[in-house]
Amino acid sequence: MSPEAPPPPAPSPAPSPTLEPAPFPAPSRRSFLRAGGAAALALTTAGCGFMASGSTGAAAERPIEMKPDGDLVYFNWADFVDPAVFAGFEDEYKVKVIQSNYDSMEGMAAKLNAGNRYDVVFPNAKWAQRLAAGGRLHRIDHSQLTNAGAVFDAYDYFADPWYDARSAHTVPFTMYKTGIGWRRDRLGDELTGSWDDLWNAKARGKVFVLDDRDEVLGLAALKLGVDLCTADPGELRRVTATLKSLRPHLRGFSSDSYNNLLNGNAVMTQAWSGDMAAMLAQAKDPDVFGFETAKEGAPVNSDCYAIPVDAPHPGTAMLFIDYMLRPENVKRNIRYIGYPMPVAGTEDTYRSLVGPFEACVVSTDDLRDELFFRGTDGPGERARDRAWTEVKAG
Structure with a gap:
């Protein structure tokens, strides 16, 4: 990771550029997923699956000031965000997105346990629970997120999911x-x-x-x-x-x-x-x-936005989550990855995408703990x- 630069002044928010629909990436963003096997065994015998971090406790509860505080160090599946959406974020906030990718949840955990530091990660529900229980995630103040209501009011399942009480450390990304x-x-x-x-x-x-x-x-x-x-x-x-x-x-x-x-x-x-x-x-x-x-x-499952407790640039991570929740960016990204996102007002975008495959649609009735x-x-x-x-x- 490059050394942290002094944070640039926060610009006035500007509307995201109008973007044309992008083609799906190929191959599928999960096509390299592999079973956990020995890696899962090594990471789960202790219960939560994460080694203790020296930055847990009070640091995890400390409020994050939502402002640019350095480039965004991003860790996710490959081809999970439309490149044009990344470009719009970089242009608006005058930061760079430094991307790293994993091919399994176990691979993500191994990198975190090895001490690698990222600003935003995307665990699925099971792994979000392990991260949160291990004190490895920052609290996220939903009141700072402009479109949080479109998520938590419309999809009340995510207001208090089993894997993260009151979604204190996560925001759902896909379902x-x-x-x-x-x-x-x-x-x-x-x-x-x-x-x-x-x-x-x-x-x-x-x-x-x-x-x-x-x-x-x-x-x-x-x-x-x-x-x-x-x-x-x-x-x-x-x-x-x-x-x-x-x-x-x-x-x-x-x-x-x-x-x-x-x-x-x-x-x-x-x-x-x-x-x-x-x-x-x-x-x-x-x-x-x-x-x-x-x-x-x-x-059913959900991948979540989450900010590691040792994130070098948590303010930029908050800005990124807020930017990604804008309806125009949600719709753009749905068209790009083919996965629905629980943001009110974007459902028709996904329905038009899946067309004859009505069973692909994830409804609130589908979101059941069991x-x-x-x-x-x-x-x-x-x-x-x-x-x-x-x-x-x-």
């Missing part, structure tokens, strides 16, 4: 759910709206599931009617047995869901809703494809890791 994508030209419309559809005989040998421990164990748990994040030994044996029965139908484990459907490697795949929106933008004939969520339950992935204690995480290893080994 998404998991379902099944398929090719209608191969399977027609015979699907039943159940996780059982992955066992469809016509798709045998052409099915992919995500290369993600929680998602794959979760689909079997939901199919069986047990807790999404179960660590109970008996239930995990049932989960692994169910997934072993799926193995003859599988072509593989892959988080590049939409490319597998597009190029025909997959006839059916477990998929994130946002990636299906990205696929629609690239499909020559969108009618060839379908997307459903299962009646037994569709896992459908979020949560962490367990050390023994529970080790049990889930063992189950995942057994499933992948066949």
Whole structure:
């Protein structure tokens, strides 16, 4: 990270430039996601999964003055913010955005535990809980954010989510759910709206599931009617047995869901809703494809804005969050990444994007505690890791 420069004077806010819709980035921003495996085990045996920081405690509670106090050191998935939105932020506040990327939540945690310092990070709900519980995040004063009401008043789930009481340390960025994508030209419309559809005989040998421990164990748990994040030994044996029965139908484990459907490697795949929106933008004939969520339950998740307690430029981070919540920037970014954002007034932008895939839309009714992935204690995480290893080994 470059040495901190003296903070420039705060300019008068100016309207964001009018921007034309940008194409989706390729490949999918989650296409490099990998299961946690040994990294997850090493990071979760202590409970919250984060080593103690010398900057916790009083520093985490200290109010952040929202003003430019240096360049923005940004840490996120690749291709998660439209470059033109970054450019508008840099131009308005006369700072640079210094980008770093990770390919998994475990990779993000490892960098934070190694002492790397960032101004804004984007944990999902489970990891936001671990960061907040470990005293690793600044409090965020929502009253400073111009459009906070469009988030917390319209989506009251996020006003007091299970992973961060009163959203004291986070602001939701995206929301998404998991379902099944398929090719209608191969399977027609015979699907039943159940996780059982992955066992469809016509798709045998052409099915992919995500290369993600929680998602794959979760689909079997939901199919069986047990807790999404179960660590109970008996239930995990049932989960692994169910997934072993799926193995003859599988072509593989892959988080590049939409490319597998597009190029025909997959006839059916477990998929994130946002990636299906990205696929629609690239499909020559969108009618060839379908997307459903299962009646037994569709896992949901949210990626969050968060400011690490040792952020070198927390004032700039606050400005960035405020800038990103402007409706014009939210709409721009929805078009770019294909994931909906819980900001009132932007819903039609996402609906127009997903078109025939109505199941991609995340409603307030979808946001239910029991459908979020949560962490367990050390023994529970080790049990889930063992189950995942057994499933992948066949």
